[in-house]
Amino acid sequence: MREIVIGAAQMGGIQKDDSRKAVVDRMLALLAQAAEAGCDLVVFPELALTTFFPRWWMEDQAEVDRWFETEMPGAETQPLFDAAKRHGIAITFGYAEKTPEGRYFNTSILTDRSGTIIGKYRKVHLPGHSEYDTERAFQHLEKRYFEPGDLGFPVWRNLDAWMGMCICNDRRWPEVYREMGLQGVELITLGYNTPAVNSQDSAEGLKERLYHSELSMTAGAYQNAAWVVGVAKCGDEDGHPLMAGSIIVDPNGFVVARAETDGDELVVHACDMDLCDFGKRTIFDFARHRRVEHYGRITGQTGVVLPDEAG
């Protein structure tokens, strides 16, 4: 038994005018609650420090830049790392990263129990679009404000387990889980900011959207025999609803814990990493069963090539 008590720290909406300090205080409150609950690891959402700003069209780069962190920890985020160290809790959260070279990423970091950053991931699958889209009910400009991650899908040893990260829309792509699965991942953490309505299909309801989110995470967990923890930023952000539905999924693909609200809420579950072993040894023993000679299109082409175009 290799038990990690995980706290999925769902967060309610963050308004445009909320200060970093106000947000960090909410995160510190969740961390204190997690310490009470005996957590070893706390997982915060994507872009945990700010509102989901890619919904806003901005032309002034200075206006864009204020959503980004130029250092991590920085003055406003240092208290998170101090609290992690004080409680002996590893943490992971997402934020908008501006590098010294002036590159922009949708990033998440992972610390150990001492509050030291041991892993960084930059979102690979950016949804949405890069120019103003008059056809949409609202904008989703991730392709405008970020470039795709350049770090791949690394896996790190932490808390006596193999851990990896992805972010939001990444969770819908089976390639993401498989890249980490092929490194023996036992726990995948991810945060998301998912609008409660589809900007391109107003008929798609919240129930469908929650189903798709859960379907992707449960399948990724099962097919790689790994725990998956998905944590929402949800609730209302300046009139824009984000869906909740934070879940902890076991390596059999079953949801073992879920959020009940659409606000700040800590969902706690004791996760035994040894539960990954059965699947990894039997039905998903990749070495015995995968047939890479037939997977060539997955890396050989990006988009669809119809058979009559293949020539």
Add this chain to the structure above:
Amino acid sequence: MREIVIGAAQMGGIQKDDSRKAVVDRMLALLAQAAEAGCDLVVFPELALTTFFPRWWMEDQAEVDRWFETEMPGAETQPLFDAAKRHGIAITFGYAEKTPEGRYFNTSILTDRSGTIIGKYRKVHLPGHSEYDTERAFQHLEKRYFEPGDLGFPVWRNLDAWMGMCICNDRRWPEVYREMGLQGVELITLGYNTPAVNSQDSAEGLKERLYHSELSMTAGAYQNAAWVVGVAKCGDEDGHPLMAGSIIVDPNGFVVARAETDGDELVVHACDMDLCDFGKRTIFDFARHRRVEHYGRITGQTGVVLPDEAG
């Protein structure tokens, strides 16, 4: 609207002593029922013509060979093709194939409305083992009696849609759906013979096994914006229970029809191929969103390589 009325022709158990003729007669009855229901396509299970013989340990090759077809159609299967042509219904079913060169595959074929074979698929992901396993509650010797398929995952034009096939355990592997998705597949059909108990974990119940089957198919459908039709051979085969759970899944990942019995049963649904378009144009527009530069392990390695072994 490009509607294909699909009949998922679930079949109950086939005993060792059942003749090919007896089985073909059952399939003809299902075909006649499908014609009544206005079906355009009927999907039969994996190894539709025989019992699931890989559960039996056999050392005499002549004994093994009697489960295999050396021609398709052959004398005993010709009536299926004649009926397909007469009804103007395309069909697909699985069978054990022995080639003129003496190679053995777990195969399925697809016909057009005239009963002409237009596609063949050979199962790539063979589960189980090749030698007698004393640790198992029963044997699962697919790796003994078959070699892995050598045809990849082709997609064909049929009934004004792009169709592909896979077989049984293939459905648990996201690579399978993605290979076809990258060819623009709109409908994936598959058959399965899945034991109702896990030969290596007696505590795993039928409910869990049905969940895993459905999870894999619904995720594959959603993540590739394609219809998926999964058809069981189920019920009792000489005291060995196979699970049922045949389903038709829409391109949003929702189950729209399911079998209610664990015997011969036709599940009918009118499937609009145009429903694939929205997902393929938006969230799963591969050309815009996939990042193949980060998928290298998927084709570059077969089994797990832990980060500390990667060197």
